[in-house]
Amino acid sequence: MFPRLIVGNWKMNVPTTTTNLFVAQLAKRVSANVPVEVVLAPPFPFLSEVGSAVAGTSFTLAAQNVFWEEQGAYTGEVSGAMLKSLGCQYVLIGHSERRKIFGESDDEINKKVKAVLHHDLFPILCVGESLEERDAGQTHHVVRVQTLAGLQGLEKVDVSKVTLAYEPVWAIGTGRAASVDQAEDVHGLVRETLCEQWSLAPQFIRILYGGSVSGENAGVLFQSDQINGALVGKACLDLDAFASIIASTA
Numbered sequence: 001m002f003p004r005l006i007v008g009n010w011k012m013n014v015p016t017t018t019t020n021l022f023v024a025q026l027a028k029r030v031s032a033n034v035p036v037e038v039v040l041a042p043p044f045p046f047l048s049e050v051g052s053a054v055a056g057t058s059f060t061l062a063a064q065n066v067f068w069e070e071q072g073a074y075t076g077e078v079s080g081a082m083l084k085s086l087g088c089q090y091v092l093i094g095h096s097e098r099r100k101i102f103g104e105s106d107d108e109i110n111k112k113v114k115a116v117l118h119h120d121l122f123p124i125l126c127v128g129e130s131l132e133e134r135d136a137g138q139t140h141h142v143v144r145v146q147t148l149a150g151l152q153g154l155e156k157v158d159v160s161k162v163t164l165a166y167e168p169v170w171a172i173g174t175g176r177a178a179s180v181d182q183a184e185d186v187h188g189l190v191r192e193t194l195c196e197q198w199s200l201a202p203q204f205i206r207i208l209y210g211g212s213v214s215g216e217n218a219g220v221l222f223q224s225d226q227i228n229g230a231l232v233g234k235a236c237l238d239l240d241a242f243a244s245i246i247a248s249t250a
């Protein structure tokens with residue numbers, strides 16, 4: 001089993017204090033006795049700064065996106081090698097905001113997963129259904145298709161390096177987190193899908209929950225051993241809230 005993984009996705013935001021101060025204050029709040037992995041995912045221009053700030057702490061660095069090509073005429077894009085050189089260990093891929101606002105397809109997401117693995121970075125592959133899909137009873141179908149398409153063509157050894165993040169679209173930024181039952185149901189499906197397709201042992205599949213995770217609901221979510229951590233948006237820029245989410249893993 002892994003320690004729980006808590007990822008703070010800053011999205012296109014920065015803390016109200018300087019990043020150095022934010023990271024230093026967060027580090028002070030995180031007890032060394034709690035076995036938890038904390039990852040910060042700032043916007044691209046802050047990766048270097050946050051990378052320096054986390055050096056000497058137990059935190060690590062993630063990027064929020066990547067392009068699959070190595071280099072060339074791809075205006076606005078960033079390669080896996082570039083992220084690696086900035087000290088990233090993880091890369092978020094297929095976040096629903098990227099799928100919805102930027103039209104990322106499962107095929108593109110799959111190329112990104114492969115590019116990230118190629119650079120010895122760890123992908124965090126996001127999947128999740130919209131409210132309409134849930135209401136139409138399509139949750140399992142949608143999540144299964146996204147999971148299989150995102151990981152298509154990967155060998156077992158590579159799939160074992162991927163963290164999945166179940167983020168129901170209706171729970172993101174709405175203050176309406178999934179219930180433990182809803183999260184467990186989909187985590188169970190994702191785990192079963194990976195076990196079936198790649199014969200992975202269930203305890204070696206890491207699945208995060210994301211969508212309105214807060215200091216208040218994290219403790220309840222983490223009572224479930226199906227939920228191996230959280231992908232946190234809004235609350236990760238609030239020191240008290242993020243520290244409380246991290247402490248809830250104990």
Ligand code: 13P
Nearest residue numbers: 009172173211212233234
């Ligand atoms: P919120 O925690 O703000 O709902 O965002 C979740 C998310 O999208 C994390 O990637």
